[in-house]
Amino acid sequence: MLTFVAIIVDALVYASWLFLVAVGLTLILGVMRVLNVAHGGFYSFGAYTAAWAIGVYFERGLPDAGSFLVLAAAAIAVGLTLGVLIERGLLRWMYDRDEVVIALITYAVFLILEDAVLLIWGVNPFFAYQPSTLLGNTDIATLPFPNYDLALVGLAVLIGGILWWALSFTRRGKFLLAVIHDREMSVFLGINVSRLFTITFIIGAILGALGGAVTAPIISVTPGIGVEVIVLAFAVVVIGGMGSIAGAAVGSLLVGLAHSAAVHLFPQIELFMIYLVMSLVLAFRPRGLFSQAQMRRI
Amino acid sequence: MAILEVKGLCKNFGSLVAASDINISVDDHEVVGIIGANGAGKTTFVNLVTGYLKPTRGTISFNGRNITSMPPRAIINSGISRSFQVPQVFGSATIFDNVLIALGIAHDGKFPIWRPLRRADLVVTTDQILERFGIAANRDHVANQVSQGVRKLMDIAMATVHRPRLLLLDEPTSGVSVEQKFEIMDVIMGALRSEKITVLFVEHDMDIIARYATRVVAFYDGTIIADGLPQQVIDDPHVRRYIIGEQLRLKAEA
Amino acid sequence: MAADRTIPYIAGALIVACVACPFVPSWVVFIGIVSLAKGLVVLGLLVLWRTGLVSFGQSLYYALGGYAVGLAYRYGGLTDVFVAVILAAVVAGAVAFVLGFLLAGYRDLFFAMLSLAFAMILYGVLVKSESLGSTDGFTIPVPTFAGLGPGEEIAQIMLFVFTAACILAACYATQRYLSSTAGHLTTAIRDNEIRVEYLGYSVKRAIHTKYVIAAILAGVGGALVSLSVGHIDPEMTYWTTAGEFVFVAILSGSASVAAPFVGSVLFELTRSYAMQYTPLTWHMVLGAALLLLIMFLPNGLWSLFGKSARVQ
Numbered sequence: 001m002l003t004f005v006a007i008i009v010d011a012l013v014y015a016s017w018l019f020l021v022a023v024g025l026t027l028i029l030g031v032m033r034v035l036n037v038a039h040g041g042f043y044s045f046g047a048y049t050a051a052w053a054i055g056v057y058f059e060r061g062l063p064d065a066g067s068f069l070v071l072a073a074a075a076i077a078v079g080l081t082l083g084v085l086i087e088r089g090l091l092r093w094m095y096d097r098d099e100v101v102i103a104l105i106t107y108a109v110f111l112i113l114e115d116a117v118l119l120i121w122g123v124n125p126f127f128a129y130q131p132s133t134l135l136g137n138t139d140i141a142t143l144p145f146p147n148y149d150l151a152l153v154g155l156a157v158l159i160g161g162i163l164w165w166a167l168s169f170t171r172r173g174k175f176l177l178a179v180i181h182d183r184e185m186s187v188f189l190g191i192n193v194s195r196l197f198t199i200t201f202i203i204g205a206i207l208g209a210l211g212g213a214v215t216a217p218i219i220s221v222t223p224g225i226g227v228e229v230i231v232l233a234f235a236v237v238v239i240g241g242m243g244s245i246a247g248a249a250v251g252s253l254l255v256g257l258a259h260s261a262a263v264h265l266f267p268q269i270e271l272f273m274i275y276l277v278m279s280l281v282l283a284f285r286p287r288g289l290f291s292q293a294q295m296r297r298i
Numbered sequence: 299m300a301i302l303e304v305k306g307l308c309k310n311f312g313s314l315v316a317a318s319d320i321n322i323s324v325d326d327h328e329v330v331g332i333i334g335a336n337g338a339g340k341t342t343f344v345n346l347v348t349g350y351l352k353p354t355r356g357t358i359s360f361n362g363r364n365i366t367s368m369p370p371r372a373i374i375n376s377g378i379s380r381s382f383q384v385p386q387v388f389g390s391a392t393i394f395d396n397v398l399i400a401l402g403i404a405h406d407g408k409f410p411i412w413r414p415l416r417r418a419d420l421v422v423t424t425d426q427i428l429e430r431f432g433i434a435a436n437r438d439h440v441a442n443q444v445s446q447g448v449r450k451l452m453d454i455a456m457a458t459v460h461r462p463r464l465l466l467l468d469e470p471t472s473g474v475s476v477e478q479k480f481e482i483m484d485v486i487m488g489a490l491r492s493e494k495i496t497v498l499f500v501e502h503d504m505d506i507i508a509r510y511a512t513r514v515v516a517f518y519d520g521t522i523i524a525d526g527l528p529q530q531v532i533d534d535p536h537v538r539r540y541i542i543g544e545q546l547r548l549k550a551e552a
Numbered sequence: 553m554a555a556d557r558t559i560p561y562i563a564g565a566l567i568v569a570c571v572a573c574p575f576v577p578s579w580v581v582f583i584g585i586v587s588l589a590k591g592l593v594v595l596g597l598l599v600l601w602r603t604g605l606v607s608f609g610q611s612l613y614y615a616l617g618g619y620a621v622g623l624a625y626r627y628g629g630l631t632d633v634f635v636a637v638i639l640a641a642v643v644a645g646a647v648a649f650v651l652g653f654l655l656a657g658y659r660d661l662f663f664a665m666l667s668l669a670f671a672m673i674l675y676g677v678l679v680k681s682e683s684l685g686s687t688d689g690f691t692i693p694v695p696t697f698a699g700l701g702p703g704e705e706i707a708q709i710m711l712f713v714f715t716a717a718c719i720l721a722a723c724y725a726t727q728r729y730l731s732s733t734a735g736h737l738t739t740a741i742r743d744n745e746i747r748v749e750y751l752g753y754s755v756k757r758a759i760h761t762k763y764v765i766a767a768i769l770a771g772v773g774g775a776l777v778s779l780s781v782g783h784i785d786p787e788m789t790y791w792t793t794a795g796e797f798v799f800v801a802i803l804s805g806s807a808s809v810a811a812p813f814v815g816s817v818l819f820e821l822t823r824s825y826a827m828q829y830t831p832l833t834w835h836m837v838l839g840a841a842l843l844l845l846i847m848f849l850p851n852g853l854w855s856l857f858g859k860s861a862r863v864q
Contacts, residue, residue, distance in 0.1 A: 035661065090843075100606070104802060105846060107795075111839030118832045231668070231791055238665045272676030275669035279654075282666055286658060348750070374752040386750065388743040399740055402733035403751045411734040460752060 005141040007260045013149040015256025016156035020214065021229055022236035022248050023159065024207030030180050030243020031200045034091070035103035039208045040230030041113030042082060046209030047225060048121050050074035050216040054128035067131045075213040079206025082113075087201040092194070110230070118223055125220040132217035152214060156252075159207070163245050176200065180243055235274050239281045241288030250289055254281070301326050301464055301496050302347070307356035309342055309520075316342040318520040320356070324464075324496060329487075331511030331528070332500045335541055338517040340500045341383060344466045348380045349373040360464065379462035383469045383500075385453035389442040393433060393452055396441055398424045400456040431455045432485045446473040447482060454486055458493065465490065467499035471506060479503060483510055504532065504542055516541055562723050562810050566716040573709045581708050583820050585715050585780040590797070591816035592722055592773035596766030597801040598812055599726065603762055604742030605659065608794050609667030612674050613644040613767040615789035617774030619678075620644075622692050622784040631696045633714055637775050644771025645764055652760040671789050678786035689785025692778065708780065715776050722769060723809045729765070730809070734758065770797075799838070803845070 025039045053074045057067055086109055094102055135147035167173040179186045179193055187193050212225075219225070236255060240247025258277045262270040269276070281289060300323045307320040317339045324330055334340050345351040347358055349370040358366045365373055388396050401424055402415045428434040431451045436444050441452065454470060470486060471479040483506055490497060501507050507514060507528060514531040516524040518541065524534045531537055573581050593610050600607050617640035624630035624639055651670060658666055679687055694707045702710060729735045737758045741748055745755045778784050787793060796819075804815030826834040 101846060104842065108839040108842035108846070111835040111842070115833050115836035115839075119836075123832075227792060231672070234665060235669070238662060242661070268680050269676065271679060272669075272673040275672045275676075279666060279669050279673075282658070282662060283654065286662065288662075350746075370749045371752045371754055374750055380750065386744050386747040388740050388747065390739060390743055395736075399733070399736050400751050402736065403748075403753045406733040407752075411729055411732045413733075414728075414731045415733045415736050416731065456747075456751065 002141060002143060003264055006143055007257075007264050009140055009143075009145055009150075010263065011253075011256040011260035012153050013145075013256075014259055015252040016153040017211075017215065018232065018236050018255055019156045019160065019249055019252040020152070020207070021211035022233040022240075022252065023163065023245060024204040024211070025233045026237045026240065026243055026245060026248045027163070027207070028201060028204035029237060030245075031176055032095075032197050033099060033183070034201075035099070035106065036201075036204065037103060037107040037230060038082075038086065038109040038113060039106075039204070039233060040226035041110045041117075042079065042205050042208030043212035043215075043229050043233075044117050044223075044226035045078045045082060045113065046075050046212030047216040047219075047221045048117055048126065048212075049078050049209070050213035051126035051128035051221045052121065054130060054217070055126070058130055064130075064134050067134065071131060071213045071216070072210070075210035076206055078209035078213075080202060082209070083202035083205030084198075086205075087198050091201070092197070095197075110226070114223070114226060117226075123223055125222045126216070127220055128216050130217065148218065155214065159210075160245065160249055167245070172196075172199075232274060235278045238288055239278050241285075241290035244288070244290040247288060247290035251281075299326055300324065301361060302498075303357075303359040304347070305357050305359075307343075307346060307358065308354045309346055309351060310354045315520050317346065317353075320520075320522055322515060322522065322525065324498065326463075326496055327494060328496055329510060329512045330498045331507040331514045332498060332517065333502070333504070333507060333514060333531075333537075333541055334517030338541075339520040340517050341468055342520075343517070344380060344468050344498075344500065347373075348378060348466060374460060374462075377460075377463040378466070379457040379460055379464070380466040381450070381454045381457045381468060381470060383472065385446070385449040387441045387449055387453060387456075390440065392438050392440055393444065393448065394424060394428065394437045396452055397427055397455055397459065400459040401427075404460050427455050427459065430489045447475070447478050450474060451482060451485065455489075458489070458495070461493065462495060464496045465498070467497065469500050469502065471501065471503060479506060480509070508532070558808055558810055559720075559724050559727060562813075563720055566720055570713050570716050573712050578705055578708055581712050582780060583824060584817070585708070585712050586777050587817040587820035588715050588719050588813055589773045589776035589780070590800070590820070591813035592719065592776070593770040593797045594800045594804060594812035594816055595722060595726060595809060596769035597797055598804075598806045598809070599730070599738065599762050600766050601801060601806050602730075602738035602742065603759060605759070605762075606664045606798060607667040607763075607766065608664045608791060608798060609669070609671035610766060610770045610797050611789045611791065611794035612667070612671035613648060613770035614774035614777075614793065614797075615671075615674060615678075615784075615786070616640070616644050616647060617771030618778035618784045618788050619684075620771070621775045621778050622690060625692045626690070631693060631701075632699075633695045633697055633711065633779060636695065636779060637718065637772050640771040640775035641768045644767045644774075648764045648767030649760075652763045655763060656756045656760040668791050668794065671794055672791055674789045675786050675791075678789065685785070687786060689783060689787075691783050693782065695779045711776070711780055715780075718772060718776065719813060722772070723813075726765075726769075726809050734761065738762065799842070802842070 021043065024042070025036060028034055028036045028039075050071050053070050054067055057070050090105065090109070091102070094105055132146060132148040135151060137144040138147055138150060167177055175186070175191045175196060178189070178191060179196055183193060211229075236248055236251045239254065240249070240251035255274050255277050259270065259273045262273045285291065302322070302324040304320055304322045307317055309317040320343060332340050332343070342351065346353050349365070349368050349372070352367050356366070357364060360376060360378055363376065365376060368376075388399065391399070398415060398420060401420050405420065406413065425434065425437075428437055431454070433448050433451050433455070436448050441449060450470060450473070454467060457465060467486070471482055474482055487510055499511075511528055513526065514524070514528045515522055516531055516534070516537045518536070523540070524531045524537045532542065569584065593614055597607060597610060620640045620643040621630070621636040624636065630636060630639075655663060655666055678684060684690065694704050695711060697710050697714070730738070737748060737753060741755055741758060748755050748758070774788060800815045800819045801812065803819060804811040823834065826837055830837065
């Protein structure tokens with residue numbers, strides 16, 4: 001019974017973390033049809049900036065509660081800066097190219113960002129554990145769980161909810177949905193696709209950085225976390241269906257459950273559980289869980 | 299002697315009925331014109347017969363064999379072939395290479411790795427095919443860059459490479475300028491006549507139908523509403539009402 | 553035709569390299585073996601790329617080749633290069649044959665991710681396996697050559713010659729394959745799958761075959777590298793290794809069977825120098841080089857994406 005509770009709660013926490021990490025990627029992929037490999041770079045920059053900022057913050061002896069705002073501020077700062085730089089400075093000249101070429105461009109940016117992290121912050125690990133201890137623990141069925149982890153679940157639900165509401169109910173959101181379905185047609189309908197792309201990319205970047213920022217307090221921030229995460233994010237996006245936020249949510253839950261069950265019951269396969277899930281999903285739904293219907297071609 | 303037998307063919311996409319109870323029997327060497335408004339089910343019919351779609355109900359037999367749920371490549375290898383409304387070609391390759399590849403597949407079949415594709419006998423045959431279809435001048439042009447008419451002719455040429463006994467042409471003259479339509483049909487029919495192929499062709503232009511078809515089948519709303527000699531079908535009141543309009547008078551035969 | 557001269561040129565270059573071996577420092581010979589062997593993996597990627605597919609999982613077969621050789625030594629005392637390479641080819645080919653049934657149905661990103669998934673599953677298995685040394689892997693001794701057991705330096709030179717022979721054989725075979733009908737069913741499939749099916753040929757079967765060919769090449773490459781380095785570890789199958797192969801494939805372009813080897817040698821040489829002088833910015837240099845390539849020198853890239861490439 002206890003194991004069951006542990007599995008479920010751990011699954012929710014891991015799923016929330018996965019969702020936060022992957023949602024920015026699927027948003028950019030869905031709207032702009034851009035496979036943003038640099039997403040891993042947003043994550044590590046977000047983590048490093050947050051870790052550094054937390055360090056500085058607590059050195060100044062500022063009030064504990066504000067440290068959470070520091071995390072958010074770090075994410076927004078990183079997302080805005082990198083997002084604007086990359087989209088306005090590089091990507092926007094390349095939209096007419098082949099999709100694979102654009103993916104290669106983002107891959108090149110990722111490589112650059114990886115070393116930029118090394119140059120700015122060096123190779124030693126950062127620790128910024130303070131925010132994760134501030135909230136204390138909660139006992140669920142007599143098992144203690146850090147409230148920080150549970151707050152992650154809340155954050156994931158919040159972000160998912162905001163995105164869903166924004167896409168379905170706001171005018172800008174509906175424009176986004178239109179662009180997802182047919183970019184060319186949207187242009188002809190007068191939607192400012194170019195500006196929409198910039199905004200979407202920035203939001204995606206902020207979300208990616210946020211994933212890193214909220215993770216920083218619970219890991220040791222080292223070079224290479226971007227590399228580990230980018231593959232996981234891609235797997236979730238593929239499982240969920242490209243560009244589907246609901247898909248990312250459901251995919252994260254699936255993987256979260258599988259991963260958690262493996263950790264508790266079959267630790268030997270924990271490392272590659274996500275790839276097993278992905279292979280299984282793709283075997284039955286070749287384009288992911290929530291994929292668009294294909295138009296008749298002949 | 300029937301080469302193609304279709305019985306009770308139906309196709310539904312969810313609640314959309316694309317084909318409903320289609321019955322048709324085609325004999326060897328017939329040239330059948332298929333007419334009907336857009337969405338009437340003509341292309342769906344071709345897609346069903348050539349295996350691109352699986353019927354919801356009904357059977358299709360070719361030469362006595364049941365081909366109902368076979369995949370396209372099995373149907374092609376049985377002796378049926380088709381051309382496409384939008385020509386399906388290898389865009390980055392030249393006109394010559396497109397036909398050459400088709401020939402290569404036809405000749406090398408199951409073991410296409412022993413001999414080079416660009417060998418003398420295939421090259422000569424390819425040039426002959428291009429000549430027969432009147433596109434020899436475009437030999438070295440890239441398929442994506444030639445005119446629609448040339449692409450259409452090449453598409454049909456590639457469909458004949460297998461020496462099919464039954465050929466379905468989906469709107470062979472659509473997207474082609476008015477003057478060229480008859481030219482192209484002359485070329486196609488001339489090339490096909492020497493092969494003694496049975497032809498079904500989908501066409502919107504009634505003058506083309508009148509000129510080349512020995513029999514006409516009219517589709518409406520997923521089903522066949524008329525089937526017979528061209529003049530009979532064209533005079534049929536339902537056909538006049540739903541497809542060609544009351545005012546149509548055909549151009550005098552050339 | 554250009555195709556007629558490629559193989560003789562490759563042969564010539566390889567012979568010159570072999571003759572030069574005794575006169576250059578041994579680290580050069582070593583880099584030569586490793587870069588040429590990795591070029592085999594990239595050659596396999598070339599075949600898939602022409603078909604419009606990117607495999608982000610060739611590292612799976614690269615590692616399988618290495619581990620096949622390693623385990624054959626561990627449990628069977630095998631050190632002979634000839635047997636090692638054949639074993640690696642068979643193992644890689646067999647696994648690819650099985651996985652190919654599933655993979656041949658996917659395209660684009662899904663093909664890439666699924667191939668990556670299999671590579672990472674092997675990684676997970678290897679890392680958790682204590683008997684295989686977990687993340688440290690294990691070592692294998694200097695190889696023997698049909699009974700000959702030379703000292704280490706001579707062995708490296710002999711291994712280089714052996715590698716060169718393998719490369720020549722692979723290039724010749726791949727060249728023949730690519731000029732056959734099946735070989736043209738690469739760009740044809742990339743251009744229009746429906747058309748290929750409607751000409752009577754199975755696209756799935758074609759892709760399955762090419763996937764197995766690429767796997768065999770990668771397996772042999774992995775075996776050769778392991779024999780040269782003398783060490784085998786799970787990093788061989790990590791996705792970043794696969795990513796490197798893809799990177800070199802882009803660098804090389806898909807215009808000729810010689811391209812992957814030229815690209816691979818350039819890449820390994822650059823990496824050695826960069827690691828020595830600017831270890832912290834190696835990736836940045838790579839990324840910048842890739843960007844510049846894409847923006848100003850897309851020739852290599854053009855033939856990959858078929859904008860003006862002609863079917864050979």
